[in-house]
Amino acid sequence: MVRLLFITDFTESFAYALLRGIIRYSNETGQWVVCRMPPAYKRSLGLAGVIKWAKKWGADVVIGQFEKSDPVEQFRRNGIVAFAQDYKAKFDNIPNITGDYIETGRMAANLYLHKGFRNFAFFGYQDVCWSDERCAGFRRRIEEAGLGDHFYVYDKQIIDNLWYYEAEDLKKWLLSLPKPVAVMACDDNQGNALIEACNSAGVKIPSELSIIGVDNDEVICTLSNPTLSSIMVDIEQGGYETAQMAVRMIQDPSFKGSDITLQPKRIVHRVSTSAYATTDKDVLTALQFIRQNLNKKITVSDVLEQVPLSRRLLEVRFKKVLGESIYQYISKQRIGRFSELLLETNDAIQEIAYNMGEDDAKSICRRFKELKGCTPSEWRSQKNAN
Numbered sequence: 001m002v003r004l005l006f007i008t009d010f011t012e013s014f015a016y017a018l019l020r021g022i023i024r025y026s027n028e029t030g031q032w033v034v035c036r037m038p039p040a041y042k043r044s045l046g047l048a049g050v051i052k053w054a055k056k057w058g059a060d061v062v063i064g065q066f067e068k069s070d071p072v073e074q075f076r077r078n079g080i081v082a083f084a085q086d087y088k089a090k091f092d093n094i095p096n097i098t099g100d101y102i103e104t105g106r107m108a109a110n111l112y113l114h115k116g117f118r119n120f121a122f123f124g125y126q127d128v129c130w131s132d133e134r135c136a137g138f139r140r141r142i143e144e145a146g147l148g149d150h151f152y153v154y155d156k157q158i159i160d161n162l163w164y165y166e167a168e169d170l171k172k173w174l175l176s177l178p179k180p181v182a183v184m185a186c187d188d189n190q191g192n193a194l195i196e197a198c199n200s201a202g203v204k205i206p207s208e209l210s211i212i213g214v215d216n217d218e219v220i221c222t223l224s225n226p227t228l229s230s231i232m233v234d235i236e237q238g239g240y241e242t243a244q245m246a247v248r249m250i251q252d253p254s255f256k257g258s259d260i261t262l263q264p265k266r267i268v269h270r271v272s273t274s275a276y277a278t279t280d281k282d283v284l285t286a287l288q289f290i291r292q293n294l295n296k297k298i299t300v301s302d303v304l305e306q307v308p309l310s311r312r313l314l315e316v317r318f319k320k321v322l323g324e325s326i327y328q329y330i331s332k333q334r335i336g337r338f339s340e341l342l343l344e345t346n347d348a349i350q351e352i353a354y355n356m357g358e359d360d361a362k363s364i365c366r367r368f369k370e371l372k373g374c375t376p377s378e379w380r381s382q383k384n385a386n
Helices: 013-029 039-057 073-077 101-114 129-144 167-176 188-201 218-223 235-251 281-292 300-304 311-322 326-344 349-355 361-372 376-385
Strands: 002-007 032-037 061-064 081-085 096-099 120-125 151-157 181-185 209-214 229-233 260-262 264-268
Touching (some): 002 039, 013 032, 013 218, 013 235, 032 039, 061 235, 073 081, 081 235, 096 235, 101 129, 101 209, 101 264, 120 129, 120 188, 167 188, 181 188, 281 300, 281 311, 300 326, 326 361, 349 376, 361 376
Parallel strands (some): 002 032, 061 081, 096 260, 120 151, 120 181, 181 209, 209 229
Antiparallel strands (some): 229 264
């Protein structure tokens, strides 16, 4: 039996998702006992007090939100395996439960670039590693698209004050942004705060400002008004891998362990990112029709039936907004939907293709490989293994 002391903020879904992964591992290998300690208790005891308490309780493993100044190596010296949940900074002397933050930022940027946005902003915390890296990935992809001069950042909030922000300063920043603007919030908490600030400042979501968060905390995302889109991260798998590594470190004291890297899985679309960056009503009609019919095999002719324009004129206006032809856009969006279904279901690849109206499964598999660089089965295996 493994005894785990978990020091984190249990008001957020992240901790419970991590615990689900740990429980899944324990159900397969042997029961774990978990003690949940709030960070405030750690601050009152000090790290020495936490270690003393952990030894008395008989802890084998500790996972916690630690300050960089905490002498976390003392856990191992007292026979306790320790993991740092990314909080403000990463550690060199114990494994970190971290994430592919750069890729998460790039995923958000790609969504907005496909929607035709030309102004971008990031809303994060001050001097926090995971917020900084998500911003870096988001900015880097925007710069690659040649739009680096249209990028804005607001990172004045200190993470210690998780539920507080300077409302007036944030409103001023929101009102100063060129519209329409696409904003990535460093997490769902900040995304929710931003939506509240927009509502207070009279900034319309999603027509003037589009927002996406990270972690897909369903309570936060669905209680936001409008609802908040978010990038789903495979936190549960990270919990499973943490438990797996912890057991190995317990059994072999010479094994130092390595970082557990949580992977972004997909975007969960809600109202906050439902708009496209254009005032062209005919292009909007075309985009909305495509979005609503991704599970069907539609053609450019089907799109043309929705608007009172010639193919040439719609193509010119569509490309001006999206930077690609209608056919290219449909094909990429269909592959994107195909990718989602590969992860959302356990259905055979051929069955998913047929359900999307593809009579020739080989055709969509070929297009998938051209776009993703690997076959659908390889991609599914890679993502499920992460």
